[in-house]
Structures are given as C-alpha cells and as structure tokens.
Amino acid sequence: LSKASASGLALLAWLVNLLLIPVVSFYLLRDWDLLVARLRGLLPRTREGLVVKLASECHEVLGAFLRGQLLVMLALGVMYAVGLMLIGLELGLLIGLLAGLASIVPYLGVVVGIGAALTAGLFQFGSDFYPLLAIAAVFTLGQMLEGMLLTPWLVGDRIGLHPVAVIFAIMAGGQLFGFTGVLLALPVAAVIMVLVRHAHDLYKLSDLYGEPPSVSDEPINPA
Template identity: 85%
Template sequence: MTDSNRWLWLAGVFFSGWLVYLLMPILSPFLIGILLAYLGDPLVDRLEARGLSRTWGVIAVFALFGLLLVLALLFLLPSLGRQLVHLYELAPQMLDWLQQVVLPWVQVKLGLAKGFWHLEQLKSMFVGQLDKTTNVLTQLLSQATASGLALLAWLGNLLLVPVVSFYLLRDWDILVAKLRTLLPRRREGVVVGLVGECHEVLGAFLRGQMLVMLALGVVYALGLMLVGIDLGLLIGLLAGLASIVPYMGFVVGIGAALVAALFQFGGDPYPLIGVVAVFSVGQLLEGMLLTPLLVGDRIGLHPVAVIFAVLAGGQLFGFTGVLLALPVAAVIMVLLRHVHDLYKLSDLYGESGQGDSSGGSVEPPGPT
C-alpha cells in the first residue's frame, strides 16, 4: 500500500468516525434493529429451510417476539412494578433494621467505637421522598407536556425499531452477499475468515449468553419466590441480568437474597438455606448445562474485558456506546488474536534471541 493510499484510508476512517459521532442521536433504533435482525436470522433460516418463504419466516419470528413481549407486559411487568414499589416503601424499615440489628452486631464483632455508624440522614432522605410519592404521576405528566416533542421523538424511535428489524431481517442474506462482492478479490479469503470468527464470537455471546441470562433469571426468580422472598422476582431478574459477566450474577443475587431473607425472616435458618440452595442449583445448571450447550468455549471475552467495554462505551458514546460495546470488544479480541499470531511470526519477535545487552551471542539450549 502506497503512502497516498494509507492517507486516504486514514481520512476515510476519520470521516466515518466523525459522521457516526454526529449521527449518534438517531443511531439507537437502527443499532437495536440490527441487533434484533442478527439474533433472529438463524430462526428465519431454519424456517426457510423447512419450506417457508423468507418473508413468511420473518413474519413468524416477529409474531413469536410479539407474543413474548405481550406476555411480559401482561404478567411480568405488573408484578415487577409492585415489587419495586414495595422495595421503595420498605427502604426506611430496612435502614432501621440495618442500624438497630446488623450494624451493632458488626460493631461488636469488629470492636468499633460506639456511634461509629450514622444513618439518620439517609433515613430522613428516604422518608422525605416517600411523602412525595403521591405527586409522581403529576410530575411525570407535567414533564411529558413540557417536553412533548422529545416524547414524540422517543415514541417515533421506538416504533422505528420493528420496521428496521423487519426489513433488515428479510434482506439479511442479500445484504451479506452484496457486501462480500465488494471485498478485494485477493483478500476475500482472509476477510471472510476473520468475519467468520467474529460471527462465531458474536453469535456465541449475543445469542448464547442472553439465553443463559434469561434462563438463570427464570431459575433464580422462581426459586426465590418458592422460598417465600417477597422481592424474589426483582432479585432473580437482577441476578440474571448481572450474569452477563461470569459469577457476577451469583455474587449480586445471593448477596441481595440473603439480606432480603434476613430482613424478612430474621434468624430463621431455613429461608437462608433455601436461598443458598437456589443459587447453588443455578450455578450447577449454568456450569454443567447452560453455558456448554448455549455458549460453548469460543467467546474469548474475559470478564474484566466485558466490564471495561461496557463502561468505556457508555462513557464515550452514551447509550449508543453501551449497545456497541460488547460487539466491538468481541471483534477487537478476534483481531488482536490475529495480530498476536502475526507478531509471533515476525522478525521483530525473533530479534530477542539474536543477542544480549553485552554484545555476546546467545546460543539456543541444546537437547536434553
């Protein structure tokens, strides 16, 4: 590649990044639509292989997604909303319990000075906010009226998501084939190989890990509700969402569930044993069945890399960055593996064995 071509490519990359930065306010529905189309493409391909046309396969997948959304709206969201309100109402009582029961016990065990803990200000803040709950609906209506154009724009973006998803899902294979025809002929094999590896990583993570999160959320929520935890649905779903990072869902979920069980049942050991049993069963299912079956071992994303990617994406590009963080991180990991292989084959890597700092040669070790 000549110097002029390099500068042309750099200018193109810079211009593309600048354009994406300018268009960020309208990119969210398109990114969500691309994500839904990518997740739904294997289902449509299977229906198409069984004799359905591409359009009817897309309609069937959309009907399935719509049915799941309606069921969630009818059954899940009302219960979840009630538990959120219940948690908000219990906050002052939990602070009292924390201040009068838990913290004195910790204080005695650790030998801390009397009056070490002070939660009166936090408690008064929660109580003051609870007095204003009757005006929440009025405030929301006033905000919606004052920012009517913003609300209409948000609703427009929300309605745009299924439209974008439908057309992308219907023409997904055509778009992929056209993009492949644009590749340089001499580099087509290399690029197709890299894209194939990225597809494996993205597919394993986006489809597999999301299914694992959903399954764990259901297992945790049902188990905690069977144990009798009042906030079981909320804690279970929170633990399922946190499972996007390995072991974080277990740590967050069992910690919150044990605190909720201690607050609700006091020192009764049976609910605590039940909570430990629920999360132990969830971990066994995840390690022995869900992750090997749905995800496999091809992700290559370290838990620390997942956390950093999400935080960095949100810091740099807001909600759009959060949506792009994990796919971009997965692609970067694939590319870095190839860069590592090229570096191991390069002359730069081999220079370390040609001499030392004193100028003498370094002989390779002989056979043992």
C-alpha cells in the same frame, strides 16, 4: 407549556422509534443476504478471503455471546423466582422471571427485580423486617453469582475468553464508557479477541518470528 410540549415531543419521538424497530428489522432480515453480497463485492479481490474469514469468526463469537447471555438470563430468572417463592412472596415467580429477562442489560435486572420485590414485600409483609432482608439477600446472591460464576462460565467459555478476562472487560468498559461500556464490553472484547488471534497467527508466520539461519545452513561461496 414549553416543558410539557418538550416532554410530549420526546415521548412521541420515542414511540416512533419503537414502531420503527420491527419495520427496519423486517427489511434487514429480508434483504440481509443481498446487503452482504453487495458489501462483499466492494472488497478488494486480493483481501476478500481474509476479510470474509474474519467476519465469519466475529459472527460466530457474537452468536455464541448472545446464546450465552440468554442462558445467563434463564439461570437468573429461575434463581430469583425460586428464592422469592421460598421466602413466601406471592408475586415471586412473576418478579423473578421479569428480573431474569431484564438481565440482558447488565445491572438492570437486579435494579428492576429488587425494586419490584421490595414494593410487593412491603404490601404483603408490612413492617416485618426479615422478609425484606431476605429479598435483598436473594438479589445480592444472584448478582454475585452472575458476576463471578455465570457470566464468566456461560458467556466467557462460549466466546473463548478467560473468566478473569471477562471480569476485566466488564470493569474496563464500565470505567471507560459507563453503562454503555458495560453493555458492549463482552461483544467488543470477543471481536478484539478474533483480531488479536489473527494478528498472532500472522506474527508466527512472519520473518520477524522465524529463527535466523545457522552458520552451517548458510551457503558456502566457492573461492
């Protein structure tokens, strides 16, 4: 009874949180401009322009990341659907598109897709080994293309990160923070890139970077 009640309360809390998402989203969208204006009014007047500029650049790269991620999802959905339909899987179109949509979370798309596709393949092809092997090959190829081609090009180019930096950010995020790190690696890397770029510009304008005056440029003191 205690386990059942705990599970029931956890399910109820999850449903409540799920119902709160559209409510909170509605009020955030309605009052977003007011919230931004209030936060901007709290900024120090001497630093307002700089903070607003950095926030605008972060907003642009995060928007570019979301657009690039949507393109990756679309490409993977088409790739999975075409591959599964070529194999002859009857639910190939539906499973491929669902796997592409689930790819918004790294590795979730391939896990959901290959699980659903293999289950459908077992019912359709029975004990025939080669169609099941072909299904696994489709998702393996899609995962390789996502990690080495789609994400670095479609996401990395849009947020200004080199493809090697994209791969390194995802690997580092996974090693440091696990699944959450993989999910947040690229947005965090994009924001860090904006801050590093601004720090680089400040360094180029600083006296530390500037060359010391030459002997001929030094003023001559009259005797």
